[in-house]
Amino acid sequence: GQQLNQSPQSMFIQEGEDVSMNCTSSSIFNTWLWYKQDPGEGPVLLIALYKAGELTSNGRLTAQFGITRKDSFLNISASIPSDVGIYFCAGQLSYGGSQGNLIFGKGTKLSVKP
Amino acid sequence: GAGVSQSPRYKVAKRGQDVALRCDPISGHVSLFWYQQALGQGPEFLTYFQNEAQLDKSGLPSDRFFAERPEGSVSTLKIQRTQQEDSAVYLCASSFSRRLLAGDGDTQYFGPGTRLTVL
Numbered sequence: 548g549q550q551l552n553q554s555p556q557s558m559f560i561q562e563g564e565d566v567s568m569n570c571t572s573s574s575i576f577n578t579w580l581w582y583k584q585d586p587g588e589g590p591v592l593l594i595a596l597y598k599a600g601e602l603t604s605n606g607r608l609t610a611q612f613g614i615t616r617k618d619s620f621l622n623i624s625a626s627i628p629s630d631v632g633i634y635f636c637a638g639q640l641s642y643g644g645s646q647g648n649l650i651f652g653k654g655t656k657l658s659v660k661p
Numbered sequence: 662g663a664g665v666s667q668s669p670r671y672k673v674a675k676r677g678q679d680v681a682l683r684c685d686p687i688s689g690h691v692s693l694f695w696y697q698q699a700l701g702q703g704p705e706f707l708t709y710f711q712n713e714a715q716l717d718k719s720g721l722p723s724d725r726f727f728a729e730r731p732e733g734s735v736s737t738l739k740i741q742r743t744q745q746e747d748s749a750v751y752l753c754a755s756s757f758s759r760r761l762l763a764g765d766g767d768t769q770y771f772g773p774g775t776r777l778t779v780l
Binding site: 648 | 696701702703704705706709717720752767768769771772774
């Protein structure tokens with residue numbers, strides 16, 4: 548099935564570092580979302596973006612919806628240990644005005660530097 | 662309030678067995694989605710309901726997969742004659758609105774998933 552191109556696939560963080568990840572698509576989406584998934588749990592929504600060019604913050608998280616509507620990035624500032632996990636970007640399709648399913652990236656796995 | 666719940670959380674099946682996975686969405690949520698998440702991958706869409714109507718089943722990988730939501734609340738995903746490639750986490754998500762609105766109304770809330778292992 549279709550998946551978005553998400554990078555990097557994995558990264559190691561040290562407490563206090565800033566983290567950046569991005570997502571690109573060959574298709575246009577009306578909505579971009581960023582989710583975090585912890586082991587054994589379902590994805591939890593972090594940030595939703597609804598307008599091209601929109602920059603949205605949620606605490607230490609900042610995300611932008613690309614002008615072309617084909618890309619998005621997520622920044623995490625001053626990372627803390629509980630930031631470890633897998634982050635997914637997702638584009639949302641629509642059905643003639645009604646919301647539709649999500650197309651996910653393959654995820655970026657954040658781990659703590661040994 | 663209660664979130665999306667799924668049962669069982671873990672299921673081990675022998676190849677060829679039928680399985681049924683249950684999803685209890687958040688009360689009052691109109692839309693319900695099923696996703697399949699293979700190990701190390703992002704979730705992939707299977708099917709979508711608005712109330713009891715199955716509006717999109719384009720993601721179901723074969724005719725062995727069947728989903729229903731007869732009363733517009735609880736949904737069941739059934740897999741017949743399971744194969745090893747069916748092993749994955751099956752996620753259910755629900756959301757309140759049916760119209761495309763900007764805001765919390767169209768946020769999809771995910772359950773914890775059912776991890777299916779086919780031996």
